[in-house]
Amino acid sequence: MTIKELVEVLDAEVLTPELSLDLEVKGGYVSDLLSDVMAHAKEGDLWITLQTHLNIVAVASLKSVSGIVVVNNRRPGAETLKKAVEEGIPILTTPHTSFEIAGRLYQFLNAEKV
Amino acid sequence: MTVGEIIKNLEAMVITKFLPDETEIDWACATDLMSEVLYYSRDSSVLITGLTKQQAIRTADIADIRVVVFTRGKEPDTPTIELANEKEITLLITPFSMFTACGILYERGLRCCPE
Amino acid sequence: MKGGSGAVLNKSMEKNYEGSFHIVGGDFSRAGEASTELKSILQSLGIEKEIVRRASIATFEAEMNIIIYATAGILRYVITPEEIRIIAEDMGPGIEDIELAMQEGYSTAPEWVREMGWGSGMGLPNMKKNSDEFYIDSVVGEGTRVEMVIRRQIFSEGRSNDH
Numbered sequence: 270m271t272i273k274e275l276v277e278v279l280d281a282e283v284l285t286p287e288l289s290l291d292l293e294v295k296g297g298y299v300s301d302l303l304s305d306v307m308a309h310a311k312e313g314d315l316w317i318t319l320q321t322h323l324n325i326v327a328v329a330s331l332k333s334v335s336g337i338v339v340v341n342n343r344r345p346g347a348e349t350l351k352k353a354v355e356e357g358i359p360i361l362t363t364p365h366t367s368f369e370i371a372g373r374l375y376q377f378l379n380a381e382k383v
Numbered sequence: 384m385t386v387g388e389i390i391k392n393l394e395a396m397v398i399t400k401f402l403p404d405e406t407e408i409d410w411a412c413a414t415d416l417m418s419e420v421l422y423y424s425r426d427s428s429v430l431i432t433g434l435t436k437q438q439a440i441r442t443a444d445i446a447d448i449r450v451v452v453f454t455r456g457k458e459p460d461t462p463t464i465e466l467a468n469e470k471e472i473t474l475l476i477t478p479f480s481m482f483t484a485c486g487i488l489y490e491r492g493l494r495c496c497p498e
Numbered sequence: 499m500k501g502g503s504g505a506v507l508n509k510s511m512e513k514n515y516e517g518s519f520h521i522v523g524g525d526f527s528r529a530g531e532a533s534t535e536l537k538s539i540l541q542s543l544g545i546e547k548e549i550v551r552r553a554s555i556a557t558f559e560a561e562m563n564i565i566i567y568a569t570a571g572i573l574r575y576v577i578t579p580e581e582i583r584i585i586a587e588d589m590g591p592g593i594e595d596i597e598l599a600m601q602e603g604y605s606t607a608p609e610w611v612r613e614m615g616w617g618s619g620m621g622l623p624n625m626k627k628n629s630d631e632f633y634i635d636s637v638v639g640e641g642t643r644v645e646m647v648i649r650r651q652i653f654s655e656g657r658s659n660d661h
Contacts, residue, residue: 299481301415304613305433309455309480317482319416319618321603341419343603366423366496368413368431371482372489379486416612417562418620421555422627426547434615441530442615445537445554447547 270294270381272315272336272359278377279370281338281361284350288359292335297374299367303328310334317370321345323352330356340367384408384493386450386473389429392487393452393477398464401471408450410496413485417442424448425496431484435459437466444470454481515543515577521564523590526614529565532573533558536584543577545650552628553582553648559621560586560644566611567591568641581630582648592638600626600634 273290276283283290295313300306301320310316312333318325321343329337336359339345344362345353353360363370387404390397412424413431417438420430426447432439435453440463443451449472453459456478467474477484517539519532537554545553557573564571568590576583593599599606600622607617626632631647 297482297486299413299485300433301419301618302433302613302615303609305415314482319414319419320612322605324609341423366413367481368411368485368489368495371413371485375482375486376490379490415615416618416620417615418559418618418624421559422620422624426551432615436615438526438529438615441534442558445530445533445551445558447551 270377272361275315275374275377276361278373279338279361279363280365281363284339284345284360284362285353285358287354288357290336290359292359294335294374294378296378297371298334299371301367306332306334315374317367317374319343319367321349323349325349326352326356326358329353329358334358336361338363338370340365340370384488384491386429388491389450389452389488390475392491393475393479393484395452395475395477397473397475398458399467399472399474401468401473403449403473406449408493411485411488411493412448412496413481420448421446423496423498428496429488429493431481431488433457433481435463437463439463440466440470440472440474443472449473450475452477452484454479454484513579515539516575518572518574519561521561521568521571521573521588523565523568523570523588525565529562530558533561536573536575539575540577540582545577545582549582549648549650553584556625556628556646556648557584557586559624560584560646562616563621563642563644564588564590566607566616571641579650581650584646584648586644586646587641588643589641592640592642593634593636594638596634596636 298310298314299317310332316334410428415434429450452475540550568588571588574585603619605619611617629646633645636642
């Protein structure tokens with residue numbers, strides 16, 4: 270499943286239109302603690318978080334996650350988005366909570382496996 | 384969903400004395416940031432968090448949340464468990480990540496707190 | 499400033515209860531104790547559950563702001579039959595742009611604070627959300643003063659933004 274296929278499911282808005290959304294999403298990771306993401310997120314995870322500051326891009330890039338979904342209608346600032354484009358990390362925003370987005374993504378990924 | 388069902392679904396370990404098996408949980412709140420819990424949660428929610436610190440228990444107590452789930456099998460320190468016991472908060476540890484824990488509970492019909 | 503550490507509950511007054519807590523900046527190990535104690539006091543006075551919850555949440559955020567940003571501060575409360583008034587005053591850096599600080603998600607908290615589960619930029623919005631009246635005053639380099647009123651009558655006007 271690619272990020273492109275998930276945009277609608279997650280009611281998401283793409284904040285980095287410059288970037289391709291054909292990256293494959295292999296799993297999900299929910300965390301608002303950067304140290305936790307650094308320690309445990311896996312390559313290809315879609316990272317679901319409330320955090321919007323600049324450092325999320327560096328962490329996402331280091332861990333090679335497929336993209337970031339920022340929840341609860343949060344919007345990262347221009348600086349974060351610029352860095353995301355440079356690093357090739359798509360950022361999406363959604364009005365839903367982490368729980369809701371994790372739930373929807375979990376169901377979709379499971380349905381795909383069957 | 385009852386607390387007992389949450390324990391079963393999340394293959395969780397109960398590490399506090401208080402065990403309200405039949406208590407109904409209406410909503411879920413999943414975050415590591417405590418102000419979000421205070422902002423969005425309702426009472427009769429379960430808090431799912433990777434922040435395995437006393438702060439999570441304090442926050443739950445202030446927000447009238449009686450059940451807290453720590454994810455990824457991470458055990459808190461003794462003062463955190465003691466505080467949960469003192470506040471009669473049920474503390475659970477699930478081996479699942481926050482993503483999987485949310486996914487399982489969502490699949491079984493639990494939803495997040497309405498705004 | 500009155501009182502020592504912990505709560506000073508003045509029971510000599512017939513109807514009003516007041517007291518204060520001293521908060522030490524940076525002391526995460528005790529973070530939330532003052533608010534927890536105030537919550538117990540509110541509960542012991544038989545105040546309605548939802549009012550207790552709102553007052554506790556507003557106080558907790560104020561307490562955390564002192565711990566995160568200030569050197570020290572004091573939390574005062576006055577409980578009357580009509581309202582719960584909470585005043586948080588600190589000796590801290592102050593807030594440069596209050597309007598910006600009131601925006602949901604705006605934060606100047608350093609990374610280590612975020613790793614402790616705080617500093618997500620919801621503190622001030624949360625205080626405002628849970629208060630019927632909210633006042634903030636800040637002087638850069640000196641400190642910040644927040645005053646919050648939670649009315650005890652649920653039917654009173656002024657909760658227009660409540661969901």
